[in-house]
Amino acid sequence: MSMHWILAAEESGDGGAELLLPATPELIAGIIAFSIVFFFIWRWAVPAINKSLEERQRAIGGQLQDAEKTKAEAESLLEDYRSQMATAREKENEILESARGEAEQVRADLIAKATADAEAIVQRARQDAQAERSQVLTDARSDVANLSIDLAERVVGANLDQATQRGLVERYIEELER
Numbered sequence: 001m002s003m004h005w006i007l008a009a010e011e012s013g014d015g016g017a018e019l020l021l022p023a024t025p026e027l028i029a030g031i032i033a034f035s036i037v038f039f040f041i042w043r044w045a046v047p048a049i050n051k052s053l054e055e056r057q058r059a060i061g062g063q064l065q066d067a068e069k070t071k072a073e074a075e076s077l078l079e080d081y082r083s084q085m086a087t088a089r090e091k092e093n094e095i096l097e098s099a100r101g102e103a104e105q106v107r108a109d110l111i112a113k114a115t116a117d118a119e120a121i122v123q124r125a126r127q128d129a130q131a132e133r134s135q136v137l138t139d140a141r142s143d144v145a146n147l148s149i150d151l152a153e154r155v156v157g158a159n160l161d162q163a164t165q166r167g168l169v170e171r172y173i174e175e176l177e178r
Helices: 002-010 024-156 163-178
Strands: none
Touching: 024 163
16 A cells, blocks of 8 residues: 555655645644744743743742752751850859869868878877886886885895885986986
């Protein structure tokens, strides 16, 4: 069948242009119909489309402004948060330094108290030792005096009175201490 069309086209001799181009009255009617449709589209459809595009553009612009405001608020909140965190860190460091200072003071106070207590114990021990030494010396003097008197009685063979004998012994002990 395609062969028949080719042969028919060759026989007419026009080269087939009439097949592609419509008839002149149809062409004029088509141009008029296209112009009317184009006019109505241009008159009512294009403004409606432009209006809806402008509304969409305003909506997008408003959304961008809202997004910018939200971003600015978020950055402000972030800056406030960072500021509060820095302040909290500073307070934390101050509290820690204060606690360290107080701990050092308590430590120094405890050491001073322990040193004072140790000194008091040592002083008491020295006093006790001095008292014990004095007691021992007194006891020793008494024992030496009694022994000396006994020895003197045996050597002399006679009884000396107690007061005289004690005076002699104490003078002798004092001479030895010098």
